[in-house]
Amino acid sequence: MEDMVRVIALAFESDDPIEDYVFPNPEVRRRRTPGMLRILIKHRYLPADAATVALVDDKIVGALLWIPHGYRSPAWREAISGPQLLWAMGPGATRRGIEVDAAIARSAPVEPHDYMVYLGADPQAQRAGVGRALTSRLIADADAAGRAVCGICKDDNVRYYEPFGFERAARTRIGSKGPELNFMLRPAARVSAG
Template identity: 80%
Template structure:
């Protein structure tokens, strides 16, 4: 888990509107993001089986976290993770994190879908194909179950996802004053029953 935390924290440390919104102060972001990610990975993504890593020579160089279709965190897990997130993030960031969760829930389509939340690759090895491999894996996983794949991204990543046949369907705002992001959808594969 620590390797996932490291890679995602590094990948989202700068130039990410959601992390900038949740933790406006870069020093606070560097200090608090790892703790937030530990709680989210332990109490949200691992129990949902919504986490995968990419490795090179046994070193984690990429991570993908998503919410599988139909998964709802049990109330007991929410009761545990809520205070842990508050402690890890601080009160203001926790409130803004709740707004991020609400934007994700509010933008989710009615059709069966997987929701990609974090896709991060080690920034010290750019353009290595790690993000592409993880994205293709989740597209194949979604297609195998007849599910759409969706997520939100900044303007600078729209073309990246369009290269995988995602469509930009709408904009979605985080909270009332947060960033406007793009809702991207990769339609469910049409699998023949015969």
């Protein structure tokens, strides 16, 4: 898990509007993001079987975290992770993190879908196909199940998702004064009846 935390924290350390919004101070972001990610991975993504990694020489060089269709975290897990997130993030960042979760929930389509939340590669492995491989795997699994895949991204990342069949479906804002981002949707593949 620590390598997943490291890779995602590095990938989102700068030039990410959501992380900039949750942790506006870069020094606070570097200090607090790993703790937040550790708790999210442990209590949200691993229990949902919604964490995939890319390995090179047995070292994690990329990670994809998502919310699988229909997954609801058990109440006991939320009760445990909530105070841990508050402690790891601080009260202001926790409130802004809740606004991020609300934007994700608000933008999610009604149709069955998997919602990509974090896709990151170690800076040394970026532009080497790590993100493509992770995204392709999630899409293949979603296609096999007849589910859409979606997520939100900044303007600069729209071109990354388009070759996978994602379309810019809408804009969504984080909170009332946070960044406005693109809601990207890859419609469900038609599953043949056999």
